Amino acid sequence: MKRIILVGKPNSGKSLLFNQLTGLRQKVANFPGVTVELKSGRFDQYQLVDFPGAYSMSTLTRDEDIAVEKINQALLDQDTSLIICNLDATRLQSSLMFGMQMQALAHQYGKALVFALNMIDEVTRFGHQIDVAGLSRDLGAPVFALSAKTLDGIAEFKTAVIQLAAEADSSNLNTVALPPLDYSVQVKQSRLLATQYGMPSSVVLKKQNAIDAFMLNNVSGGIAFLLVMFLLFQSIFTFATPLMDAVENAIGVSASFITDLTGPGMLADFLNDALFGGLGSFLVFVPQIMVLTLIIGVLEDSGYLARAALICHRPLSYFGLSGRSFIPYLSAHACAIPAILAARTIESPRKRLITMLTVPLMSCSARLPVYALLVAVLIPDTRYLGGIVNLQGVAFFGLYLFGIVTALLVSLLLSRSAVTDNEKSDMPFILELPSYRFPHWKPLIHRVLSSAKQFIYRAGPVIFAVSLGIWLLGYFPTSAGGLEDSYLGVIGQWIEPIFEPLGLDWRYGVAILMSFLAREVFVGALGTLFGIDGADENIAGLAANIQADGLTFGAGMGILLFYVVALQCVATVATLKAETGSARLVGALVFGYGMLAYLLAMLCAQFL
Amino acid sequence: MMSLWDTAGGQTVTVTTLDAGLDQAVSSRLREMGLDNGLPVLCLRRGPFNGALVVAIADCVYSLEQKVASKIRVKPL
Ligand SMILES: Nc1nc2c(ncn2[C@@H]2O[C@H](COP(=O)(O)OP(=O)(O)OP(=O)(O)O)[C@@H](O)[C@H]2O)c(=O)[nH]1
Ligand SMILES: [Mg+2]
Numbered sequence: 001m002k003r004i005i006l007v008g009k010p011n012s013g014k015s016l017l018f019n020q021l022t023g024l025r026q027k028v029a030n031f032p033g034v035t036v037e038l039k040s041g042r043f044d045q046y047q048l049v050d051f052p053g054a055y056s057m058s059t060l061t062r063d064e065d066i067a068v069e070k071i072n073q074a075l076l077d078q079d080t081s082l083i084i085c086n087l088d089a090t091r092l093q094s095s096l097m098f099g100m101q102m103q104a105l106a107h108q109y110g111k112a113l114v115f116a117l118n119m120i121d122e123v124t125r126f127g128h129q130i131d132v133a134g135l136s137r138d139l140g141a142p143v144f145a146l147s148a149k150t151l152d153g154i155a156e157f158k159t160a161v162i163q164l165a166a167e168a169d170s171s172n173l174n175t176v177a178l179p180p181l182d183y184s185v186q187v188k189q190s191r192l193l194a195t196q197y198g199m200p201s202s203v204v205l206k207k208q209n210a211i212d213a214f215m216l217n218n219v220s221g222g223i224a225f226l227l228v229m230f231l232l233f234q235s236i237f238t239f240a241t242p243l244m245d246a247v248e249n250a251i252g253v254s255a256s257f258i259t260d261l262t263g264p265g266m267l268a269d270f271l272n273d274a275l276f277g278g279l280g281s282f283l284v285f286v287p288q289i290m291v292l293t294l295i296i297g298v299l300e301d302s303g304y305l306a307r308a309a310l311i312c313h314r315p316l317s318y319f320g321l322s323g324r325s326f327i328p329y330l331s332a333h334a335c336a337i338p339a340i341l342a343a344r345t346i347e348s349p350r351k352r353l354i355t356m357l358t359v360p361l362m363s364c365s366a367r368l369p370v371y372a373l374l375v376a377v378l379i380p381d382t383r384y385l386g387g388i389v390n391l392q393g394v395a396f397f398g399l400y401l402f403g404i405v406t407a408l409l410v411s412l413l414l415s416r417s418a419v420t421d422n423e424k425s426d427m428p429f430i431l432e433l434p435s436y437r438f439p440h441w442k443p444l445i446h447r448v449l450s451s452a453k454q455f456i457y458r459a460g461p462v463i464f465a466v467s468l469g470i471w472l473l474g475y476f477p478t479s480a481g482g483l484e485d486s487y488l489g490v491i492g493q494w495i496e497p498i499f500e501p502l503g504l505d506w507r508y509g510v511a512i513l514m515s516f517l518a519r520e521v522f523v524g525a526l527g528t529l530f531g532i533d534g535a536d537e538n539i540a541g542l543a544a545n546i547q548a549d550g551l552t553f554g555a556g557m558g559i560l561l562f563y564v565v566a567l568q569c570v571a572t573v574a575t576l577k578a579e580t581g582s583a584r585l586v587g588a589l590v591f592g593y594g595m596l597a598y599l600l601a602m603l604c605a606q607f608l
Numbered sequence: 609m610m611s612l613w614d615t616a617g618g619q620t621v622t623v624t625t626l627d628a629g630l631d632q633a634v635s636s637r638l639r640e641m642g643l644d645n646g647l648p649v650l651c652l653r654r655g656p657f658n659g660a661l662v663v664a665i666a667d668c669v670y671s672l673e674q675k676v677a678s679k680i681r682v683k684p685l
Contacts, residue, residue, distance in 0.1 A: 058633050091667040097640045155683050187640060194667070201667040207650060208669065218656045310671040314659035322669075323660065327647060428676035429660060430641075433669040 001047045003079050004165055007071060007102060008086030009095045010053025011434050012120040016048040016148040017086060019443075021158065023452075024049055027338075028443055031309075031327065032432050033345035036063040038070055038367065044162050046081065049074075051346075055094070060427045062344040062352065071102070075109040080167040080459045083113040089123045089145065092198030096190035104140060106185060112168035114142045116157065120447050121147035129198045135197045149440065159581075179442035189209045201350050208303075208435045210246050215307050225311050228304070233400050236368070237293050237393040243287035244372075248541075251280040270471060273531030277495055278467025279543045281527035281608075282459065282520050285369040293451035294444070296334055301439035304432055305330070313429055319408045320415020322346050322429055325355040329407070331401070332362035334451070340579055347427035354414045356579055357589055360567045361407040363400050366519040370563045371399050373523050376543040378556040403564045455520075462517050463524035470510065470525055474532045478515070479582060502562075502598075503555030503605035512559070554608030558601035566597035612643075613661065613678035620685055623647050627679035632661040634676065642666040643680055 006473055009012050010032030019026055022041030027034055032053060039050045051070065052063040059065045074080045083100045089094035094214025099115060105112040123130060136143040142162060146153030213223050256275040259268045299305055324346045332339035339359045348354035363371070365421075375395045384390040473488035483489055492506030499509035507529045515522040523542070530545045567573065567590045576586045612613040615621050623643050626635045642665040643649065660671040 056637055058636050060633060060637055093642070093666045095667050187644075191642075191666075199669065201664070204667055205664055205669060212652070212662070212669075216653055216655075216662060310655070310660055310662070313671070313673060314657055315654060317673075329624060427631070429671070429673040430637070430676065431660075431671050433662070449666070 001079070002045070002081045002165070003049060003074070003171060004043065004082045004084060005049045005051060005069065005071070005074050005080060006048045006084045006086060007051045007374075008053060009055060009088060009091075009098045009117075010034075012053065012086050012088035012091075012095055013148045014053065014086045015050055016440075017084075017116060017118060017121050017146075018048060020148050020151065020154055021161075022048055026445060027447075028304075028440070029297075030303045030434050030437050031300065031305045032183065032329075032434065033061070033063055033324075033342070034300075036344040037066065038218060038343050041307075046127060046162075046165060055098055056465070057098075057105070057459060060430070061347055062349075062446070067345070071105070073104060075111055076433065080111060081168050082161065083111055083163065084352065085113055086116045087602075088118050088377075089117045090126075090199060090204050093201075094193060096194055097187070100182075100186045100190045103139065110567075112164055114144065114161065114164055117143055117145040118148055120145040121150045121152060123199060126199060127204055128203070130197055130199075135193065138193055138196075143176065189220070204435070206432070211436050212307070212433070215304070216310070221307075221311065224563050225308060230301070230397070232295050233245055233297070233397045235295060236288055237372075237389065240288040240291045243283050243291075251276060251283065255280065266475075269475065269532075270446045274467040274528050275464075277531030277542070278471070278524040278528040279460065279464050281373075282369055282463050282524045284455070285520075285523075286455060287375040288368050289455045290448050290452050292368070294448045296331065297444045298439050299330070301437065301444065303434045303436040306433045306477050308429060310433065318479030319353050319409050319411040320351065321408075322348060322351040322355070324429070324431065325351065327402070328355055328359055329362055332359045332364060335364050335366075336360050337361065337575045338492065340575045343579070346427055351428065352413070353580060354582045356409050356576060357414060357585075358407040359413050360569070360572055360576075360589075360593070361403045361410065361565065363403045363564060364569075365451075366569070367457065367484050367563050369520050371396060371560065373526075373543055373546075374556050374560050375399075377546045377551060378553055380558075399560060399564055402561065406565060410470050410524070430542075433493065434458035459518045459520040463521050466514050466521050467524050467528045470514070470528045471532065473500075474529060483529065486532075495518070501605065502601045503552055504559070506553075508551075508559065512562070519563065519568055522563075552605075554605045557602035557608050559606060562597045562601040564597075565593055565600060567593040609681050611678045612649065612651070612663070612672070612682050613674055615649075615661075615682065617653040619652055620648055621682040622649045622685060623649060624681045624683055629659065629676060630676070630679050638676070638680065641668070641670065647681065648685070674679040 006018055007013050011030065015026045015035050016028045018041065019028065021043045024041040025249045026039050033564055035050060035052045040047050042048065052067040053121045054064040055069040057068055059068050083102065083106050085099045087099055090560050103113055116134065117130065130145065132143050132145045142160065142164065144153060144157045146157050152523045165301065225299040259272055262268045262271065271471065309323040309326040312326045316323055316325055328339040328342040331342055336359050338357050343359070346355055375392050379392045379395045383389065407479060470488060474483055474486045476487060488510070492510060495513065496506040499506065514525045529543050530542060573586060574592060576585050580586060621629065623645060628645065641643040641649055652664055654661055658674055660673045661677050662669060662671050670676065
């Protein structure tokens with residue numbers, strides 16, 4: 001298939017434009033370096049490829065390397081019909097700095113190029129007008145003013161792109177190579193054009209600087225930062241609780257409704273224990289995932305993340321990290337895999353490596369169900385200050401913090417060790433601070449919904465299968481609820497010695513081992529086990545059942561810390577291997593985190 | 609001679625040269641950003657405890673750490 005590529009300065013709206021042209025939903029957010037790998041989709045009869053942003057053809061970070069390397073490949077490729085070079089109309093100078101380098105290369109390789117003058121809605125809002133015809137004449141290439149957000153000019157642009165691509169395909173332009181343009185002339189030229197056609201920078205930067213006067217102030221900025229972080233973690237707990245209760249009730253009602261229909265017997269036992277007890281106890285946590293995604297999404301699209309990275313740069317440097325490590329660390333609280341890829345924007349290879357190796361210590365959403373369940377079991381629901389501070393919420397925050405602090409300590413250790421000695425190629429910390437924007441609500445809502453869908457699709461089938469397997473092994477041959485005498489009970493005796501030092505019996509052992517398939521399985525597996533064990537047919541609250549069963553505080557805390565530290569996720573391990581290129585290093589990491597997790601759990605069980 | 613790192617918050621200065629010690633890729637990036645001979649830079653604020661500097665260059669705001677800001681020679685307007 002013939003190809004059209006979409007390139008440009010970081011954070012200039014490429015991915016949003018890509019989404020509008022292809023109907024796909026690639027991640028869009030308000031900080032430079034959101035897209036870190038090539039993404040393609042279909043536009044008309046072409047394959048449209050969204051690139052990571054780059055400030056220049058001479059690169060400083062890994063995501064820029066990828067962009068430029070792939071641009072060079074595309075230039076040589078016969079199948080590349082057209083290059084769309086995206087410009088941020090409010091920041092013409094920095095956009096053209098890359099744009100004109102791109103244009104010169106396209107020229108040199110005989111490729112057709114069109115400029116998309118994106119974010120024109122903002123230019124209009126500032127009361128400015130850009131002479132598009134003049135700009136196009138001076139650039140010597142077609143320019144289309146448009147807004148990927150309000151869709152102004154998109155229809156015309158689509159028609160034009162199809163036409164330009166078809167023209168390029170049928171002409172022999174693609175074979176004529178021209179001599180390269182002089183670099184310093186280009187730099188001067190882009191400055192001249194920006195002054196002539198662009199908006200005055202004082203207008204563009206006015207609002208953002210006013211907000212920064214508060215957000216980056218030594219006192220108010222620090223307080224704002226801590227407040228945002230505290231609210232982030234606290235709200236996962238507080239906002240989601242009513243929703244979770246609703247889901248739990250709904251599951252309880254449907255469980256009793258359905259088992260009433262079937263009457264008592266093996267089918268009812270199965271539905272109660274495996275389906276509602278196993279899968280149901282996991283669905284309860286979907287609202288938390290959604291709240292977490294919503295808050296991270298708002299932060300990412302507001303423009304605050306770059307500020308947070310700046311504020312953290314100095315303290316993180318002390319631990320051998322960069323301010324840019326903040327962004328992968330934050331997004332790792334949803335999932336480690338995109339976070340490991342996001343580390344590509346980190347300027348120094350050594351800091352990037354350390355960031356990737358410590359990202360798995362951030363508590364991803366798969367740990368949420370485990371945390372929520374055990375916190376409900378171990379910590380009383382006490383409220384202080386008229387209900388604003390909830391002890392369970394604080395415990396939650398504590399677990400997240402424990403992961404972060406461990407990550408910092410491991411980073412410190414790694415940065416002082418020889419594993420990551422790579423000082424020479426270190427690039428300095430240079431980060432653009434984008435304009436503040438109100439989060440774009442439509443993609444945000446979509447993102448929240450798809451996070452729930454993904455959470456269910458990813459772990460749901462595994463949990464169902466495990467619940468089913470556990471139920472079959474645990475229900476037979478006795479079927480009367482004698483879990484100890486079941487097949488599973490017999491298997492359980494073998495593994496019990498591993499978990500004995502942690503103060504746990506074999507049922508927890510089974511749940512922990514099974515959660516190497518997916519961490520959420522822990523909850524589903526325990527749900528099924530306690531379902532079979534329960535004399536009554538009451539599935540109300542797995543937490544209450546565990547409490548009644550007498551899990552000690554120390555052993556429970558041990559499980560929690562184990563889940564904070566252990567690297568149990570196969571997909572994360574695979575991603576780490578691909579990004580670091582070293583199976584040995586990653587193997588050592590899995591082993592190291594595993595030992596540390598076990599040790600911490602043992603210490604908790606013995607001393608708490 | 610004064611470097612960008614020595615500027616006070618709110619001060620506008622003019623870039624004179626970039627230190628030769630800078631990596632080639634970094635200095636060409638800085639030039640493209642607008643840290644080029646004779647062009648103005650506005651220092652918006654300094655971070656506490658030697659944290660990164662925030663500067664407005666052309667149409668963008670960047671933060672730069674000491675390691676690089678101290679290698680950009682400037683003179684007051
Ligand atoms: N007002 C306005 N905002 C836009 C427009 N296009 C994109 N944005 C916003 O600009 C920000 C960056 O958009 P992205 O599409 O992620 O930018 P990108 O060029 O793909 O960025 P990288 O992947 O980091 O290189 C987001 O907050 C978008 O919502 C537009 O036409 N108008
Ligand atoms: Mg993008």
